[in-house]
Structures are given as C-alpha cells and as structure tokens.
C-alpha cells in the first residue's frame with residue numbers, strides 16, 4: 089500500500105474548522121522543521137545568500153531580520169487566518185500597532201477622526217505627535233454610526249474605531265461607520281483588542297486595518313508586549329511599507345510566546361467570558377453598584393450592536409460605584425474599594441490569567457464623557473474561581489461603605 093504524508097499545508101487542512109481547532113494548528117507546519125510540533129525561535133539579523141546574484145536581486149524568501157523570520161511568519165499566518173487579512177505585521181507593543189499604521193496612511197495636511205472612547209495612549213499619540221506633524225484630529229461620539237458622514241472633510245484620510253471603547257465599553261456600529269468613511273475616501277482602522285478575532289472580525293464589517301494589543305489575550309500571561317496590525321488587500325502594501333520604512337519589528341521570542349498563547353486563547357477566553365458575565369450579573373443586582381458597563385448585559389445601551397455583531401464577550405468591564413460629592417469624594421471611595429481587594433491586583437493592562445482592578449480616569453474625554461454617578465472601576469476578570477473573586481469584591485464593598 090502506498091504511504092501518504094500527512095498534509096503539510098494547514099490552510100487546506102483547516103478549511104471550515106472551528107476556532108479552537110484552528111488555534112491548535114494554525115501558523116506552522118511541523119513537517120517544515122523535522123516534525124517538531126512548534127516552530128523554531130529564529131534569532132536573526134543577517135541572512136546569508138548563496139551567491140552575489142541572489143544577493144543583488146534578493147531572490148530568496150528571507151533577506152534580513154527586520155523583514156521577518158520563520159518565527160514571525162508563523163504568527164503572522166495564524167493571525168491572517170483568524171482575521172481574514174491579506175497580511176499582518178508584528179510590532180513591539182499594542183501602542184505601536186496603533187502608531188505604525190497611523191503614520192503609514194497619514195500625511196501633513198490630512199485630517200483624522202478618532203473615537204472619543206479611544207485607548208488613552210492612542211489619544212496622546214494623536215494629540216502630541218500627529219498634531220505636531222501637521223495632521224488635524226477630531227474626536228467623535230462612539231454612538232455616531234453612519235452620521236459620521238457629517239464630520240467627514242475633504243481631507244479626512246483616517247477614521248479610527250475601537251469597539252467596545254476603552255474603560256467605558258461604548259459599542260460602535262462598525263459597518264455603518266466603515267461605509268460612510270469609505271464613501272468619503274477615508275481608511276478605516278479598528279482597535280479590536282477587547283474582542284480578539286475570535287469574537288469579532290473587523291475586516292468582515294468593512295474595516296481596512298485591524299489592530300491588536302497581542303499583549304492582552306493572545307499573550308495571556310502578563311509577561312509579553314507585542315502588537316499586530318492586519319490589513320485587507322487594499323491597505324496591506326502601505327502598512328507593510330510603513331513598518332519597513334520605520335524599522336519597527338517584533339522580537340522572535342515574543343512572537344513565539346504569542347503564538348504559544350494563541351493555542352489556549354479560545355479556552356481561556358471562554359472561561360474569562362463566563363466568569364466575567366457571572367460577576368457582572370451579580371454586581372448589577374447590588375445596591376452598592378450604580379451601573380455595570382458590560383456590552384453583553386441586556387441593560388447596557390450598546391447591547392443590541394454587541395448581540396448583532398459579536399460572537400462573545402471577553403473578561404474586562406467596569407462598574408460605577410455610587411458616590412456623593414465631587415472628584416475628591418469619588419477618589420476616596422474608589423481608593424477604599426481598591427485598597428481592600430486581596431485577590432484583584434492593582435495594575436495596568438489586562439488579558440492575563442490574574443484579576444486586576446483600576447480606578448478609571450475619564451478627564452480627557454471631549455464628547456463621550458462617561459458615567460457621573462461616582463467613580464468608575466475597571467475589572468479584569470482572570471482565571472481564578474468565581475466564588476473567590478466574588479468574596480473578594482464583597483469585602484471590598486464593605487470597606488468602601490465604611491470609608
């Protein structure tokens with residue numbers, strides 16, 4: 089009998105497969121490297137050529153470390169398959185995954201529209217560097233939908249979305265915004281970090297450039313900084329050219345760790361989702377919580393959009409603690425709550441295995457001003473047992489009430 093090799097091309101093997109099957113097999117063919125299940129971590133600057141002619145014409149797959157290695161390619165292929173993108177670049181942080189495509193598509197004299205519920209450091213980049221480079225920036229209401237057409241100017245070249253928004257989780261009608269932005273000749277980018285490509289696929293909703301802080305769920309263990317930028321066929325060359333021009337590339341060890349993280353991202357996300365929703369529903373019933381800002385709750389203003397467009401919810405949401413008085417009283421209440429937490433750590437970032445809490449600052453908002461009933465506390469729900477997290481929150485509420 090004729091012996092056949094196992095199919096080495098993951099794309100054909102995985103056609104029609106479910107998300108977790110894809111995550112287990114995407115991005116690398118073991119037969120490419122002696123059968124080892126995982127790709128090699130290639131540390132590289134120099135790549136050698138067999139002769140001067142090949143060197144002159146760069147006639148081989150790899151030419152220099154900044155332009156990719158088998159390790160970064162494995163991650164890019166996996167992300168492309170999840171995003172449905174023409175190409176993906178890897179950059180050293182989630183913030184660089186915002187700044188690199190922005191600088192790739194914008195020029196002096198252009199105008200950019202940025203959602204007001206945007207990730208804070210993205211706002212800082214726009215207000216500081218983009219304005220300094222002669223690019224004007226306006227912030228728009230996340231609920232604007234197709235009415236963004238009214239804000240488009242002849243020189244509007246970029247409409248940036250983030251849904252749900254950072255810290256307050258406002259939902260955006262991405263399809264309506266994309267259609268209006270394209271009608272006005274602008275590129276549409278989306279920071280899709282909250283949902284990951286498992287729960288929302290931006291390019292299927294008209295977005296040109298999908299941005300991720302792979303630092304969060306893809307890495308998943310609070311130990312890696314990395315960003316990915318995935319573009320459709322129309323934008324891919326420009327994004328790639330921008331990355332090469334600026335010399336900004338992700339490191340091999342970090343790329344390897346993120347590919348490793350993807351293998352378990354589906355099961356981790358399912359657990360984050362279930363625990364976070366369980367706690368959100370419990371928190372919503374409490375008199376010591378004024379509001380829960382979680383898109384998967386029926387009570388949330390953007391819930392209909394979430395249900396229409398998203399396949400799931402991740403593990404980060406916010407609560408509003410009711411408080412009298414002004415900013416100082418709100419701060420006192422927030423600090424009493426945070427200082428009483430024992431399992432929840434106080435720290436930035438999210439998407440790791442451990443629970444975190446932070447007192448959210450919304451003072452830089454211009455239109456989407458956020459809740460006013462009291463301080464906003466953002467909770468990242470980790471992989472701990474829900475009963476333990478609930479008990480921790482319970483005693484923090486008691487401490488906040490006594491403060």
Ligand SMILES: *Cc1c(COP(=O)(O)O)cnc(C)c1O
Pocket residue numbers: 180181182183184207250254279281282300301302303304313314315437
């Ligand atoms: C964390 C985060 C980023 C930035 O990621 P870093 O790797 O920390 O730079 C970008 N966008 C969103 C929505 C984030 O939450």
